[in-house]
Amino acid sequence: MDRGARFWHRFDIRRIEDLSNAVLGAELEAIQMAGPRIRGSLAFAARDGIIFSSGQRLRAVEIAARQRRHEPRRSDGLGLLANVGLVAGQPFEPDAETRAILDAAAKTAYKMSRAIGINEEVNGQSLLVWPDRRWTNPINNAAEPRQEKSIDLSWRDKAGGFTAIERRVWMFTDYYSISPGMVSLTPGKGAFYAIAFNDANGDRLSGDASYKVTLPPDVPAGLFWSLTLYEAENASGLATEARRFPSLGSRDRPVQNTHGTTDLYIGPKALGGQEANWLATAPGRGFFAILRLYGPEEAAINYSWKPGDFEKVE
Missing domain, CATH: 2.60.120.600 (Domain of unknown function DUF1214, C-terminal domain)
Known part of the structure; x- marks a missing residue:
């Protein structure tokens, strides 16, 4: 099975959409809760699709997940993140293929947010x-x-x-x-x-x-x-x-x-x-x-x- 086939075997388009929504939610949480010194970095991380590539930015997402994990309304979003190994208090060590998928999801999430954010109606x-x-x-x-x-x-x-x-x-x-x-x-x-x-x-x-x-x-x-x-x-x-x-x-x-x-x-x-x-x-x-x-x-x-x-x- 070639790389492209393995990609679609492991992650269909619905999974990418779910990951994009989960990443988007996690980034919004992180940007709201992060200190002022890294809020700007998080925003640029979202734009560039590298939210999962930086230790500092990942810690901000983990903090958001840890501080909100007891709220039932957050459980679905946290479950989507857990599916890819992002769980508060546990090491996050995705392989290269998974990291590429997560980066693509982050880029998609950011583009989704930018398209929504310039509308005059929602x-x-x-x-x-x-x-x-x-x-x-x-x-x-x-x-x-x-x-x-x-x-x-x-x-x-x-x-x-x-x-x-x-x-x-x-x-x-x-x-x-x-x-x-x-x-x-x-x-x-x-x-x-x-x-x-x-x-x-x-x-x-x-x-x-x-x-x-x-x-x-x-x-x-x-x-x-x-x-x-x-x-x-x-x-x-x-x-x-x-x-x-x-x-x-x-x-x-x-x-x-x-x-x-x-x-x-x-x-x-x-x-x-x-x-x-x-x-x-x-x-x-x-x-x-x-x-x-x-x-x-x-x-x-x-x-x-x-x-x-x-x-x-x-």
Whole structure:
């Protein structure tokens, strides 16, 4: 039996799918529970399919498995990992063929998470904050605008009693934590988030294009606001030679228009005279953006204030 036949004899396509889901779940657990020094490494490990190749990263997965092993709802996922020899407290020494399969599963899992994480809806539910804008939020959005939500912060569907897997994946492929303050609908408390993956025409945001985002007057942020850019590939900050920290906000004192609006320009080059309101992108690199309102005021949490979309400019 040749190597290819042995592969399919031992691991059919369903097994790869199960492993991908198990790896994805383990990585989300590990990234959430790992210390801040290795969270970034874990994210890159997931992207590169090497979560099982590094001792440090493997220990993080083992810690997650060990600390959660007594919770019944985790038993199925842990059972899938046990099938390939990943059991808390036991040595993990896969042969070369198994390691290659696990690496392929990790790569598949990461690609699955990236495909889910850029959607404006998950499982048929829209995540748009405003129905006529392209900004999204996984919790506070037009589909569920008030305090009562269909899921809790552990991503459990309240009515069905199950974990909303794809909504959780949508969150943790880009962001490693969530808290009550991040979804607060109490004026002056926490922060309000709006996330954009697409421009006004529905096209993915590209580092090759130039855009304008217009903020209406009186941005409802009692503390401050900011717009920050992130790499589409791995959700790290979109650092460029022009701007190492890719954020622009009220504390930077951008120039306002005479009627109180603020035009922010995003692109590979600053438009003439707009340097104070410019965020740099990088040609050839996709990105997404998060608008944060800290200490959100009533106009933010009742959705009456809404920013413009990313509009392409020449």
